[in-house]
């Protein structure tokens with residue numbers, strides 16, 4: 001049997017070209033001498049003493065090599081990190097194999113005692129870590145050369161099973177995956193997977209199956225919510241606050257509203273006990289009239305003309321509307337001298353038409369709770385304005401970078417380019433405009449990264465630099481199995497990111513990818529949603545995963561009282577399906593685009609499809625959609641849904657009412 005071997009040289013000097021790699025070629029020669037038929041060197045690489053790079057490469061190779069030898073970085077200096085990089089990946093340790101290497105080498109030199117060799121299994125791959133010197137590496141491998149074929153056979157012989165491992169280097173769990181499972185079937189290997197194709201790999205050697213298990217939608221959403229973090233709190237002036245923002249602290253009224261007893265009507269302030277009759281008009285008070293403290297008390301038989309909002313003069317305890325009075329006498333200037341308060345069915349009572357101090361807001365009480373969303377209706381902004389506070393604590397709104405990717409994708413937002421006819425094989429970018437609009441509707445700030453070509457260098461540079469000033473990034477395209485689908489390897493291998501999931505059991509949007517990337521400036525990881533390129537897949541994934549995450553980090557859950565947070569972040573209703581029958585997909589749950597409306601006669605929610613061409617490439621099927629109709633996987637017993645059945649509908653827009 002031919003065994004695929006990877007030889008990784010770890011040396012910062014060699015990786016910079018400052019020294020020649022001697023151990024790699026020596027190990028190659030050793031294996032070739034042994035038996036050319038048996039060992040085939042399929043991977044060779046030199047990397048610096050960098051833990052992340054070492055573990056990323058060993059992880060990726062473990063998907064296609066049966067034996068990996070890592071030489072170098074096994075000493076005891078602080079820069080030696082090979083053992084720390086690979087041991088956490090081991091799904092099984094082989095301590096005796098490591099001991100055999102050390103014991104054998106000690107018979108040659110006592111310096112062997114200063115190397116930390118390691119041996120273990122990652123999935124079905126045997127991995128050895130040996131010293132970096134030409135002599136040391138060869139001597140160590142020689143000690144175990146005879147048993148290596150058997151070790152490799154045994155590791156590979158775990159029939160039908162493959163142990164997957166976490167990309168971050170931490171072994172989360174050992175899981176078995178049935179290799180005969182159809183590619184599209186949901187995988188239970190949640191949260192554990194191998195790495196994407198090595199960026200430098202030729203197309204013929206790329207993995208032909210995705211290393212990312214296809215996880216259920218609910219689990220994917222949970223992973224997203226587990227890994228995104230609340231944004232910082234900001235103290236903003238009222239005119240800096242945007243609709244949609246969430247209060248991070250209670251708003252306390254600083255003063256009473258009104259701060260004085262105020263008239264509710266235009267009319268006459270009087271003493272209620274006087275009752276109807278003729279009164280002398282002593283003076284007039286309009287809204288904004290100065291403080292009346294110290295002014296003369298109103299006497300029986302007098303009234304003061306007041307406007308709505310004007311302070312009530314001292315001594316007065318009721319206001320009668322102007323409509324319930326008539327003029328009796330006036331002076332030469334037209335000023336009122338006497339008015340009659342007309343008798344009506346209702347007696348005049350104390351406090352009539354007067355707002356006492358603090359009637360609307362009482363000083364030092366909470367007028368808006370933390371967790372309140374500032375709506376576009378205006379009620380919250382108005383209350384904040386009147387509360388007497390200058391600044392308000394709110395959660396920052398996310399700033400999100402948006403990027404379309406693809407050599408064939410033509411930018412329609414770049415106005416400096418003339419609008420030209422589309423070249424053969426190209427398509428206009430519909431994803432970025434749609435996502436930017438959806439983000440703005442959620443109140444997010446955006447950074448438009450344009451259309452980026454399918455080039456790992458360009459992609460990694462664009463993502464890295466945008467994440468310096470954004471909380472997260474949304475890209476579309478390049479996440480599936482194509483030879484230029486670079487997003488996953490770029491995130492893992494160039495940005496040091498962790499992919500939490502790379503496929504979801506749903507139709508559309510199967511290759512939806514969610515990752516976190518360490519920040520270069522602070523301890524808050526940035527998130528990357530690498531959405532599929534198909535336009536409907538991108539938008540459905542946005543509403544299923546990205547929008548709830550954005551709500552969560554903007555503070556939507558801080559006053560959470562409901563057990564099921566999903567219902568707050570991604571609301572759904574039960575509705576009657578009123579369209580023609582639809583065949584259910586036999587492999588993935590499907591989210592078809594729908595129009596949700598309230599049936600006023602029957603008092604039920606009803607939902608129909610936007611149209612009957614629901615392909616994931618066809619953005620027109622998203623037109624008018626305000627809902628995603630969540631359809632279960634079809635079975636022989638239930639192959640379709642028919643008119644009148646009740647379905648779960650995820651609300652993504654304003655329902656028709």
Ligand SMILES: Nc1nc2c(c(=O)[nH]1)N[C@H]1C(S)=C(S)[C@@H](COP(=O)(O)OP(=O)(O)OC[C@H]3O[C@@H](n4cnc5c(N)ncnc54)[C@H](O)[C@@H]3O)O[C@H]1N2
Nearest residue numbers: 404428429430431477478479480481485510532533534537
């Ligand atoms: N062998 C396999 N092939 C595919 C699989 C699979 O599992 N195995 N999955 C399919 C599914 S499902 C989807 S969804 C797509 C996702 O593809 P990518 O995310 O890699 O996206 P691209 O390959 O870059 O593009 C796919 C499609 O979308 C068009 N596109 C891309 N960007 C835009 C844009 N900004 N505006 C408009 N249209 C865009 C692009 O031209 C392609 O037609 O993969 C399947 N393949």
Ligand code: MOO
Nearest residue numbers: 508509510537616
């Ligand atoms: O998941 Mo893809 O989004 O089916 O077309």
Ligand SMILES: [Mg+2]
Nearest residue numbers: 478480482485
């Ligand atoms: Mg693709």
